[in-house]
Amino acid sequence: MKRPVGIVGVGQTHHKSKNTDCNGQELISIAVKRALENAELTMADIDAIVIGNMDHFESINYVDMWSVDGSGGFMKPIMKVTTGGTTGSAIGHAGFYHAASGLFDTVLVIGWEQNSESDTTAAISTCFDPITEREYSAGAIGPLAAQYIAYMSKYGATEEDAALVSVRDHNNAALYNDYAHLRQVIKVEDVMKSAYISYPIKLLDICPRTDGACAVIFASERKAKKITKRPAWILGVGDCHILVHLADGIGLASLPSLEIAARQAYEMAGITDPFNQIDVAELYIPASTAGVAWMEALKLCEEGGGPRLVRSGVTNMGGKLPVNPSGGVLATNPIGATGLLRIGEAALQVMGKAGKKQVAGAQVAVATGFGGCFWSDVTVLSSLSRLD
Amino acid sequence: MEQGKEDLKPLSVAYIADMTYKYHAGHYYSRFLRELRDNRLIAGVKCPKCGKVYVPPRIVCRDCFVRMEEFVPVSQEGTLLAFTVTNFHYIDTTTGEPKKIPFTTAFIKLDGADSNIVHRLDETDEKKIKAGMRLRAVFSNNRTGDYFHDIDHFSIVKDM
Numbered sequence: 078m079k080r081p082v083g084i085v086g087v088g089q090t091h092h093k094s095k096n097t098d099c100n101g102q103e104l105i106s107i108a109v110k111r112a113l114e115n116a117e118l119t120m121a122d123i124d125a126i127v128i129g130n131m132d133h134f135e136s137i138n139y140v141d142m143w144s145v146d147g148s149g150g151f152m153k154p155i156m157k158v159t160t161g162g163t164t165g166s167a168i169g170h171a172g173f174y175h176a177a178s179g180l181f182d183t184v185l186v187i188g189w190e191q192n193s194e195s196d197t198t199a200a201i202s203t204c205f206d207p208i209t210e211r212e213y214s215a216g217a218i219g220p221l222a223a224q225y226i227a228y229m230s231k232y233g234a235t236e237e238d239a240a241l242v243s244v245r246d247h248n249n250a251a252l253y254n255d256y257a258h259l260r261q262v263i264k265v266e267d268v269m270k271s272a273y274i275s276y277p278i279k280l281l282d283i284c285p286r287t288d289g290a291c292a293v294i295f296a297s298e299r300k301a302k303k304i305t306k307r308p309a310w311i312l313g314v315g316d317c318h319i320l321v322h323l324a325d326g327i328g329l330a331s332l333p334s335l336e337i338a339a340r341q342a343y344e345m346a347g348i349t350d351p352f353n354q355i356d357v358a359e360l361y362i363p364a365s366t367a368g369v370a371w372m373e374a375l376k377l378c379e380e381g382g383g384p385r386l387v388r389s390g391v392t393n394m395g396g397k398l399p400v401n402p403s404g405g406v407l408a409t410n411p412i413g414a415t416g417l418l419r420i421g422e423a424a425l426q427v428m429g430k431a432g433k434k435q436v437a438g439a440q441v442a443v444a445t446g447f448g449g450c451f452w453s454d455v456t457v458l459s460s461l462s463r464l465d
Numbered sequence: 466m467e468q469g470k471e472d473l474k475p476l477s478v479a480y481i482a483d484m485t486y487k488y489h490a491g492h493y494y495s496r497f498l499r500e501l502r503d504n505r506l507i508a509g510v511k512c513p514k515c516g517k518v519y520v521p522p523r524i525v526c527r528d529c530f531v532r533m534e535e536f537v538p539v540s541q542e543g544t545l546l547a548f549t550v551t552n553f554h555y556i557d558t559t560t561g562e563p564k565k566i567p568f569t570t571a572f573i574k575l576d577g578a579d580s581n582i583v584h585r586l587d588e589t590d591e592k593k594i595k596a597g598m599r600l601r602a603v604f605s606n607n608r609t610g611d612y613f614h615d616i617d618h619f620s621i622v623k624d625m
Contacts, residue, residue, distance in 0.1 A: 199556035207486075207559070213613070226547045276550040
């Protein structure tokens, strides 16, 4: 039987496109220091560390070892977890598993990336089969673009629907998130006028490449209650790594792995009516198109209902279910940290510590991770230790 | 030493990793590549339990997790499920050179197959491409046992 686990501290760097001010270890140390300050803990309180990134982006093997100067992991157990785009959410779940197992009370989880150190599309493309897929699979963008073609032709969604998601997320980052990488207020016509980089995805539809780090501290129930009055309890997790061959995931208009991961996480958390029970969502939306096409997989709308949901404005700040108050992935994307930022931002929301981004009265939040060959992770967090 | 000069611009150090890999194709891909090269056939493999045909062939059925042994040819024509026209610069990881753009990636379900393949479509004007179109494989005359060379590309079937 698992032990209850809560998040007690979140820290992140000020994200930017090219961080030449510090090296990877120094970047990590900034996020770690801020997470410890946020939880009012010191390194001595940390029992174990989980760290992750896209290790071929920086071409550093054994990141668990190399990062010790920044992570504070000297003479502590450290585990590296790397699962592509889902790395950030997978390390969050691994931190949860550590604390839930009863073997560790306080676990520091670190996601980081210095994207600007290499050609990330080339690096990502190495995840595709070298013999039958890699040649014409352009990083993450090509498959996402192809998927929205399938969604548009099946459900009549439009490029303007995706532009609404882009506007929402960019503007949230600009208005509410001092840590975000891209902070520009944009309009639908700006998105529509931006150049196609991979039809139907345009420049303002796609996530940037970001240098940045995030650290989140998970604690067992006993410890968490001592550390803070209002931890973010992890009520449910779901992970689904579904496909090996990339092409098999394309042409499916939705994202089956997200549907399965969400079902697992909702069931564990006791969520039966996601749209009405969830107060705020921090979703790994790597392209605005996914912000339309994947909503049904999270059961936030009916099949094919993404366009209606986005057009209605309910996912905007002030709406019934704000999505990505932080600006999400379209504004900030240090890949190894991206999924952990979703968990961290969702935790800050239910802890009531989200500052300008705060959704008033948020008690239940959902965070997602996406990557690899259309893989998904889902996390449900709450200020309540159980939903009845 | 430079004490008190921390405001000086930090340095970056270049690292060029020129590494050569040779991927072992294994039993299933080797057979697939030989059929392309020697017989201009696209080979799939059939699950003995559920009957699904996978292209490219692979060892186990993803649903049944049983070993597949029966190779079957599939059609050289199929349906375009989805596509994208890539038009941004990046390094081609198969050569280390800048990728020639634009190019169109096509996700195709070949007739007789239950899984999909990825290949290049020789049309880069997105207005002329629609999901659901019929495509046909165009083979190279000089075939070498390389999937992306022996099938040079796919073309839209015009006589529909």
